Amino acid sequence: MGLEHALGDTALTTTIDSAINWCRKNSLWPMPLGISCCGIEMMAFAMPRFDVARFGAEVFRFSPRQADLLIVAGTTTYKMATVVRKIYDQMPDPKWVIAMGACTSSGGMYRTYSVVQGIDQFLPVDVYVAGCPPRPDNLLHALLMIQEKIQRGESKSTPMTVAAERQEQQLLQIQGINNN
């Protein structure tokens, strides 16, 4: 952050950005959220036959605090939506979301009162994967698309702007003073 503050968008900072994005895209740490049958295909995607390690995303973290890619793999009910959102909120920025399968993307065949008709109603989704469930290859393709997005510096999540960050730091300082 400090370098951008000092130099702005110069040749040096944009080159560094590009290098950082290259590192990021090749070391994604997914947070697996296998909440129904898509989860099985997601496991296959991590196993040696399809081997997501080829793309540097093999470190499946079961803590959202250590992940930067959320794979929502399965039917998301209204009751589960709160949980999914909470996990997403716990992930550090920058972060990306894959909506895997028909149910997650649109409610799929569950056109009913209990299932959210697409998780984009409460989450910013970067890539949708078609299929019921999708083949692991399809999920690999989604991962490659996420990598392209990262290289371009895009994310649907809204990281804090510099101004908002400063504001929050000031607020924290004031609160700290009050607490002391």
Next chain:
Amino acid sequence: MLTTVVERLKIQFSNSILEIREFRDETTIHIKKEDIVRVCAFLRDDESCLFNYCSDICGADAYSPENRFEVIYNLYSLSYKHRIRLKVFIDESDLHCPSVISVWPGANWPERETYDMLGIIFDGHNDLRRMYMPEEFEYFPLRKDFPMMGVPDSIPLPRK
């Protein structure tokens, strides 16, 4: 085997039985609502019945002006390996039904499910909370007058 069960029931509870139906070797008996616990306890304990396993309890909505709901008890005997089905009518004006958890403790969750889906209140149940739907949900989804896509905004979604 089941003829003995039916005969025993007829002798013991001639006033409680509304109807006995036989269809494809499955016996269904309609019981008066207020007698269901006594009938169940008898079926569990009687030497020639021994229905010691309550395999499922569910509800049905006929959407009729009278006797709209039914509670259905599917019983199984692990000793004799025979099955029987009991039914109880519940009218919309009085949604209460006696709970059978005193007979089979395993009836606890099936009764909760029936309450969650149809709104039938089981008297004597010790933990009649919702099973599948969120606790603050106000409707009963398996009733015929509930819209299939639900009531808009009845379950809050997290903010985007």
